[in-house]
Amino acid sequence: MRGMKREASWAGLVFVVGLLLIVGGAYTHRGVPMGWLVVPLAFVCSGVLVRQRAPLVGLGLGVVGIGVDLFLGPSLPTVLIFTDNVYAGALYGPAWFSRWLLGIATVLAVLAGAVTGVVARDWRLLAVIGVQAGLVLVTPVTTAMVLRQQRDQALAERARAEQVARLAELDRQAAIATERTRMARELHDMIANHFSAIAIQSTGALSRTDLDAAAVRKIMESVRENSLEGLAEMRAMIGLLRQEGDEPEATRPRLADAESLVERSRRAGMPADLRVEGEARELSPAVDLAGYRILQEALTNALKHGGRPVAVEVVYEPGQVTVAVDNPVDERTARLPGTGAGIVGMRERAALVGGSFEGGADGGSWRVRATLPTPNGYGERVHERVDGK
Structure with a gap:
């Protein structure tokens, strides 16, 4: 409704201005009553009224108005307002229509100049009328096409920017989901091992009444040790999350610490044997952490669900390291x-x-x-260690 009111106001304004120009004598006098010139003016102003809602209809009204005006006058206001009808038809109409309209306007401008020159037998009028017809017909079309192209480019850029923003949001959400999954995995592997040992030992201590003070003390010492180690790992993870680019790397678990994992399982009451084969070496941080956590989780599962004893094997080979854990099915x-x-x-x-x-x-x-891949030559070689215990 706001757009319709604006168009109606604009059409009324140009109609009033056109009337004033006609009253002022801005038309060719051919003995036609001045009031008749209002009719073509009304047609072209009606085209202004529907220039955006129905641009082709508006152009059609303008063509009718300019045709009648050329027969009666012509009058300056009708010709000027007709240029807006042509402009609106090229700008708001279909894209293919603007291209056709440019060709038609060019042909009409050339024909108008040529016909006038032939009829008047004055070739100077060919140039004058041709330029005038070009200003009335060709210039509005070319201006509308330039603006249309800029508008389409702006829309394309806006759509591209929105698409980039959506992709960036999807990447952000994927990164958040990946980070949440990684944190959940770290927390699970970190807490499960220590708290499983604590739960099993405390359950055993509570369910047995024949334990002496020394046995209970040993169990509680193991529970306390698992609690402190779990708390230390939790603090290390919090430090890693708070770590910034220039700060030193937080302490990370290493596969070389497999002995400490196995020893922790032994203290929890699960016999375990560790065997390290091959030439042990420094691993990349990602592979080192993955191997450590896999071994930790496998020992946790064996502690909770498996039988005894547990056989742990870490094998260093060229280009890879293998972590294997075997335990009887309980x-x-x-x-x-x-x-x-x-x-x-x-x-x-x-x-x-x-x-x-x-x-x-x-x-x-x-x-x-x-089996985890390890790039050849990464880090320095460390001493081979074989431990049957």
Whole structure:
């Protein structure tokens, strides 16, 4: 409604101005009553009224008005307002119509000049009338086409900017989801190992009444140690999250610390043997962390669900390192409930560094095996260590 009111106001204004010009004598006097010139003026002003809603209809009204005006006058206001009809038809009409309109306007301008020159037998009029017709017909069309092209380019740029913004938002959401998954995986692997040992030891201490003070003290010492180690790892992770670019790297778990993981399982009451084969070496941070967490989660699962003893094997080979954990299948009810997130997390960790993962029942035992790629020559070689305990 606001647009219609604006167009109606504009059409009324140009009609009033046109009337004033006609009253002032801005037309060719051919003995026609001045009031008749108002009719073509009304037609072209009606085209202004519908210039945006129906540009082709407005151009049609303008053509009728200019035709009648050329026969009666012509009059200056009708010709000037007709240029707006042509401009609106080229700007607001279909794109193909503006191209056709440019060709038609060019041909009409040339024909108008040529016909006038031939009829008047004055070739100077060919140039004069041709230029005037070009100003009335060609100039509004070319101006509208330039503005139309700029408008389309602006719309295309706006659409492109919106698309880039949507893609950036999708990337941001994907990054947030990835980071949340990584944090959830780290928290699960970090807490599950320590708290599983704490839960199993405290459950054993509460369920048995024949334990002496020394046994209870040993259990509580192990519970306290697991609590402190879990708290230390939690603080290390918080430090990593708060770490900025110029700060030193927070302490990270390493596969070389496999002995400490196995020893922790032993103190929790689960016999475990560790064997390290090959030439142990420094690993990339991503592979080092993935191997450590996979071993940690495999030992946690064995502690909660598996039988005893547990065999742990870390094999360093050219271009890869393999972490394997085997334990007998315990047919009894699991001592602690599981959510299934451990296997998923181990598989995700192996996949993130380009490795492979296998986990499941193998005969009478449960076997976890992860093979992680290691770039040749990364880091310095460290001493080989084989520990049957």
